[in-house]
Amino acid sequence: MVRIALYQSRTGIDPEASAGALASAVEEAASGGAAMLFTPEMSGVLDGNRDRVARNVRAEADDRVLATVGEAALRHGIWVHLGSLALRDEGGEKLVNRGFVIDDRGEIRGRYDKIHLFDVDLPTGESWRESASYRGGKSSVVVRGTPVGDLGLAICYDLRFPALFERLSEAGAQVISVPAAFTVPTGMAHWHTLLRARAIEAGLFVIAAAQCGEHADGRRTFGHSLVVDPWGEVLADGGERNGLIFAELDLARIEEVRSRIPVLSHRRAIGPVVN
Known part of the structure; x- marks a missing residue:
């Protein structure tokens, strides 16, 4: 058995405050016996004001x-999946939405840039255009060991794009992490x-650390950080509270479920549609 922790946060517009809260979450997760902590999307700054974001966002270095978070992981001897940060793209004018896997020595073991960008108009009147500020990633990532x-x-x-999850499972993933900042309407309907x-x-296994509640920029996120096993059991x-869940x-459950319904070995290449 592996004990994990998920940090359900209400990230705001001040990265210094976020850094302090994350360091505390790392300490609490380690004290609670977790081998790894998972944090949400946009764990550093969650802000819809582009001018303010531009003043607060830095390059990765x-x-x-x-x-x-790297210092806290080293100090407390725990791995962290820092769900994502808004960062300046060293190779272009836009930002990147980048997640990090940090080991218990404080070293970065993997990076992933969000591939699919959220450009939607919701029935509630909410409108999001992530591609206006962010560059989408191109590569899927599995971090070993x-x-x-x-x-x-x-x-x-x-x-919402099962082909990515199919690619990750075929590459040997045993767990997929989905840090998120789901809106309330889409969360209620689909999360x-x-x-x-x-x-x-x-x-x-799917592990999804989520943002929760009303944020400093006025948006509301759904919460309900989830851990789901291979049979689909939660x-x-x-729920809707901030803080850690354990x-x-x-991991033996993966082989047990796959032996009952061996979907990976049954997958077939699908030919073109015949009219």
Whole structure:
């Protein structure tokens, strides 16, 4: 069994405050016996004001939140999946939405740039254009040898694209992490269903640390950080409160479920549609 922790946060517009809160979460997770902590999408700054974001966002090498979490991971001897940070793209004018896997020595073991960008108009009147500020990633990522085994990385809106999860499972992922900042309307409609479906389809664990509540920029996020096992059972649900939740993963459950319904070995290449 592997004990993990998920940090359900209400990230605001001040990266210094976020860095302090994350350092405390790392300490609390380690004190609670977790081998690895998972944090949400946009763990450093969550802000819809582009001008303010531009003043607060740094390149990876200069990001104080990333440095603080690395220092805390080393100090407390725990791995961290820092769900994502808004960072300046060293190779272009836009930002990147980048997640990090940090080991218990404070070293970065993997990076993932969110591939699918959230450009939608919701019936509530909410409108989001992530591509206006962010560059999408191009590569899927599996980080080998973490405390939860081989860890596939996704971020928020990626959840709606099962081909990514198929690619990660075929690459050997035993767990896929989906840090998120889901809106309330989409969360109420689809969050639990999509996460359970992705776990069932791939026959693996899905861990989804989420943002929660009303944020400093006025937006509201859904919360309900989830841990889902390969059979689709919800092992932990963070509800609507901020703070840590803990869960135990039995990685042997993956082989048990896959032996009952061997979907990975049954996958076939699909030819073109015939009219």
